[in-house]
Amino acid sequence: MIKEFRLPDLGEGLTESELVQWRVAEGDEVGLDQIIAEVETAKAMVELPSPHAGVVERLYVPPGTTVNVGEPIIAFRVAGGDEDDDAPQPNLVGYGAVPESNGRPARRPRRHGTAPAPESEPESRPVAEEAERPAPERVRATPPVRRLAEQLGVRLADVNGTGENGLVTRQDVERAAHAAEGGASSPAASGPAAPDAELERIPVTGVRRRTAEAMVASAFTAPHVTMFLTVDVTATMELLERLRTTPEFREVRLTFLAAVAKALCLAVADHPDVNARWAGDEIVRTRAVHLGIAAATPRGLVVPVLRDAQARGLADLARAIMDLAATARAGRTAPADLSGSTITISNVGVFGVDGGTPILNPGEAAILAVGQVAKRPWEWQGGIALRSVTTLSLSIDHRVLDGEQGSRFLAAIGRTLTDPATAFTR
Amino acid sequence: MSHAVAAPRASRTPDSDPALRGAIRILTPAGERRDDPEYGSHVADVGDDELLALYDDMVVVRRIDAEATNLQRQGELALWPPLLGQEAAQIGSARALRSDDFAFTSYRENGVAYCRGVTPAELVPVWRGVTASGWDPYRVGMATPQVIIAAQTLHATGYALGLQYDGSDAAAIAYFGDGATSEGDASEALVFAASYKAPVVFFCQNNHWAISEPVSLQSGSSLAGRAAGFGVPSVTVDGNDVLAVLAVTRAALARARAGGGPSFIEAVTYRMGPHTTADDPTRYRDPEELEAWRRLDPIDRLAAHLSARGVLTDERRAAVTAHAAEVAHEMRAACTGLPEPDPMSLFEHVYTTPHPGIERQKARYARYLDSFEDAR
Numbered sequence: 001m002i003k004e005f006r007l008p009d010l011g012e013g014l015t016e017s018e019l020v021q022w023r024v025a026e027g028d029e030v031g032l033d034q035i036i037a038e039v040e041t042a043k044a045m046v047e048l049p050s051p052h053a054g055v056v057e058r059l060y061v062p063p064g065t066t067v068n069v070g071e072p073i074i075a076f077r078v079a080g081g082d083e084d085d086d087a088p089q090p091n092l093v094g095y096g097a098v099p100e101s102n103g104r105p106a107r108r109p110r111r112h113g114t115a116p117a118p119e120s121e122p123e124s125r126p127v128a129e130e131a132e133r134p135a136p137e138r139v140r141a142t143p144p145v146r147r148l149a150e151q152l153g154v155r156l157a158d159v160n161g162t163g164e165n166g167l168v169t170r171q172d173v174e175r176a177a178h179a180a181e182g183g184a185s186s187p188a189a190s191g192p193a194a195p196d197a198e199l200e201r202i203p204v205t206g207v208r209r210r211t212a213e214a215m216v217a218s219a220f221t222a223p224h225v226t227m228f229l230t231v232d233v234t235a236t237m238e239l240l241e242r243l244r245t246t247p248e249f250r251e252v253r254l255t256f257l258a259a260v261a262k263a264l265c266l267a268v269a270d271h272p273d274v275n276a277r278w279a280g281d282e283i284v285r286t287r288a289v290h291l292g293i294a295a296a297t298p299r300g301l302v303v304p305v306l307r308d309a310q311a312r313g314l315a316d317l318a319r320a321i322m323d324l325a326a327t328a329r330a331g332r333t334a335p336a337d338l339s340g341s342t343i344t345i346s347n348v349g350v351f352g353v354d355g356g357t358p359i360l361n362p363g364e365a366a367i368l369a370v371g372q373v374a375k376r377p378w379e380w381q382g383g384i385a386l387r388s389v390t391t392l393s394l395s396i397d398h399r400v401l402d403g404e405q406g407s408r409f410l411a412a413i414g415r416t417l418t419d420p421a422t423a424f425t426r
Numbered sequence: 427m428s429h430a431v432a433a434p435r436a437s438r439t440p441d442s443d444p445a446l447r448g449a450i451r452i453l454t455p456a457g458e459r460r461d462d463p464e465y466g467s468h469v470a471d472v473g474d475d476e477l478l479a480l481y482d483d484m485v486v487v488r489r490i491d492a493e494a495t496n497l498q499r500q501g502e503l504a505l506w507p508p509l510l511g512q513e514a515a516q517i518g519s520a521r522a523l524r525s526d527d528f529a530f531t532s533y534r535e536n537g538v539a540y541c542r543g544v545t546p547a548e549l550v551p552v553w554r555g556v557t558a559s560g561w562d563p564y565r566v567g568m569a570t571p572q573v574i575i576a577a578q579t580l581h582a583t584g585y586a587l588g589l590q591y592d593g594s595d596a597a598a599i600a601y602f603g604d605g606a607t608s609e610g611d612a613s614e615a616l617v618f619a620a621s622y623k624a625p626v627v628f629f630c631q632n633n634h635w636a637i638s639e640p641v642s643l644q645s646g647s648s649l650a651g652r653a654a655g656f657g658v659p660s661v662t663v664d665g666n667d668v669l670a671v672l673a674v675t676r677a678a679l680a681r682a683r684a685g686g687g688p689s690f691i692e693a694v695t696y697r698m699g700p701h702t703t704a705d706d707p708t709r710y711r712d713p714e715e716l717e718a719w720r721r722l723d724p725i726d727r728l729a730a731h732l733s734a735r736g737v738l739t740d741e742r743r744a745a746v747t748a749h750a751a752e753v754a755h756e757m758r759a760a761c762t763g764l765p766e767p768d769p770m771s772l773f774e775h776v777y778t779t780p781h782p783g784i785e786r787q788k789a790r791y792a793r794y795l796d797s798f799e800d801a802r
Contacts, residue, residue: 005500005501006501007501008498008499008500008501008502009501009504010498010499010703010704011703011704012504012505012702012704033493033496043704043705043706044700044704044705044706044709045706045708046499046703046706047499048499048500049496049499049500050500051500051501051502142794142797144797144798144799145797148799164793169797170797170798170799334708334713335706335708335709336708336709336711336713339709
């Protein structure tokens with residue numbers, strides 16, 4: 001017997017949620033209350049426990065889909081009974097209204113493209129006329145009858161209400177619709193409009209929407225200044241190469257990004273003014289460096305936070321970055337780990353570019369974009385040699401910092417990466 | 427440098443929690459039983475068997491809570507307010523009550539309800555939205571849960587005044603949270619109870635969070651300390667110590683029965699879950715704070731004690747787990763089998779006698795329902 005499970009209202013009064021991830025696959029056996037999926041609502045990230053014990057027959061929606069409350073998301077094959085679960089289910093408060101296909105209130109099927117859309121009276125009436133005529137009282141009808149009239153293209157004002165005190169009843173509307181059909185032939189029958197072949201429309205949901213909102217908020221409130229520095233990082237690359245063979249780093253993916261994170265933390269110690277945010281009538285500086293690491297994930301851009309980065313050694317930083325990225329890509333980052341960063345690094349180098357003008361993570365005063373590390377002809381000990389070179393791009397909030405502070409901070413990072421031995425002097 | 431530097435967010439862990447300092451504690455977090463000079467005598471009769479029964483209560487209530495949370499995630503309940511972490515506070519106090527005492531609670535006291543004899547099947551209909559009241563208050567001696575914050579403190583006080591008139595030696599108990607102490611109703615109830623020496627116990631579960639508002643923002647001093655201003659004696663108890671909670675509640679009830687008037691108990695505990703299933707505490711709560719309180723888990727503490735005494739054997743544990751699973755199963759079956767109420771039943775039980783206004787509304791609503799094509 002097949003049992004469908006429809007997305008419930010997981011908060012109070014939600015109409016949709018995003019299915020972030022399935023934890024089961026078709027054909028899997030599941031137990032009652034076993035976690036089957038993760039769902040992100042406007043209020044919380046929640047886990048869905050299975051309502052049945054059985055076998056997963058079908059997953060209706062791929063991860064990343066925004067699903068309306070009441071839509072089926074998964075079907076189970078459960079033991080016992082042979083009839084399928086297509087009987088109308090009780091109208092649970094957890095589901096909101098029963099979907100229309102499932103029962104009450106049943107209405108006639110809507111005919112696409114028929115009858116001109118019901119004119120909206122107030123707008124179509126000439127202004128002068130409206131001014132002269134006293135506004136007519138709204139025609140009396142109950143909401144389901146209004147809906148029916150709208151669906152049938154019947155103007156309620158044209159219907160004679162036969163109910164109590166002129167109330168327009170369902171029968172009145174149906175009669176009016178019938179009379180209209182008998183009269184003028186409807187332009188109808190054209191069927192639904194052909195889908196647009198030229199355009200693809202992608203609904204803006206979840207991470208995309210939040211990114212858009214955050215970027216607009218940041219770009220149009222904080223005056224951005226971006227500065228660039230191209231540095232020879234050969235010494236750092238050699239150091240990383242050497243460290244990778246040591247026991248401490250055996251289990252860790254020691255990346256250039258980790259080295260930049262370390263250099264940034266050291267630079268913050270000397271330039272604490274960059275680890276700050278604009279708060280209207282004050283500038284709030286934070287002692288700890290909560291480092292945001294921008295990560296491209298299948299769901300979009302997320303910025304998980306590495307807390308107290310200033311207190312971590314290089315191995316710890318590398319490991320934490322590795323874990324954060326893996327968790328973020330799996331879509332498993334807890335909401336608490338997506339907020340509270342004080343400064344951010346964006347590793348655009350992994351996409352093979354040199355730099356850019358990063359937009360600040362809202363509530364921060366600086367963001368560093370790290371470019372690709374490429375072999376370049378470079379001045380080296382009075383001659384030209386092929387060196388490992390990268391470009392650092394730093395955007396700052398000019399309300400909080402001036403060019404001088406930003407430049408000194410950026411130069412400090414560059415110095416450490418050019419000659420990592422200077423970190424020893426700290 | 428004259429820049430303002432924001433202090434790192436102070437995370438309040440139990441070790442630094444001022445509310446727990448000086449709280450009555452009989453079972454230590456490690457599960458060691460100690461005597462308390464003032465309250466120890468109230469639980470002198472509580473031995474291994476009684477503690478095992480309390481353990482069973484706590485495990486079953488936690489399972490009920492988890493099952494109901496799952497039922498909400500599965501669309502079977504509209505909402506559920508989890509009590510995870512507050513089992514000792516609820517069960518220790520509710521097990522101190524006599525059957526003729528009366529409890530007035532907020533919506534989170536499902537552990538109290540269980541102890542009062544509300545069946546698991548009766549716990550869920552209200553949260554499914556199919557009834558206004560899940561149980562008969564007079565059968566179990568517990569009013570239907572109050573959603574309006576702190577209103578039940580007044581109901582309990584009023585009921586206690588009635589007990590006084592009746593000459594009964596029963597008592598009333600009001601359960602409310604830290605957030606409720608900020609409400610006017612709570613102050614009014616304390617004033618009346620003190621003035622009339624009403625036999626009522628004010629049982630405050632300080633679970634540290636009024637939805638997303640930490641208790642530290644609501645009160646600079648201890649909640650128990652507020653009672654003194656009303657002339658009501660108070661005590662602070664480790665709310666995750668079921669034995670200490672039982673002891674102080676017994677003492678407060680004894681005082682009420684003897685005509686000593688109201689008492690105020692602050693049980694310092696922690697809401698380990700969300701405010702309700704519609705809430706996401708990770709957005710406002712430091713995960714370290716939660717971790718710290720997890721180490722004070724009320725069930726682990728009692729289990730450690732009973733294990734050390736050799737009475738909580740593996741078999742015993744398995745039996746308790748099986749009991750909890752059975753109760754959860756019973757609740758799920760009852761929940762999913764609940765019939766959808768007839769819309770017209772809305773008008774029942776509004777007045778005991780016929781009422782023309784209600785009759786008019788009823789007739790109108792029937793006509794409205796008939797306007798659907800597929801009428802009932």
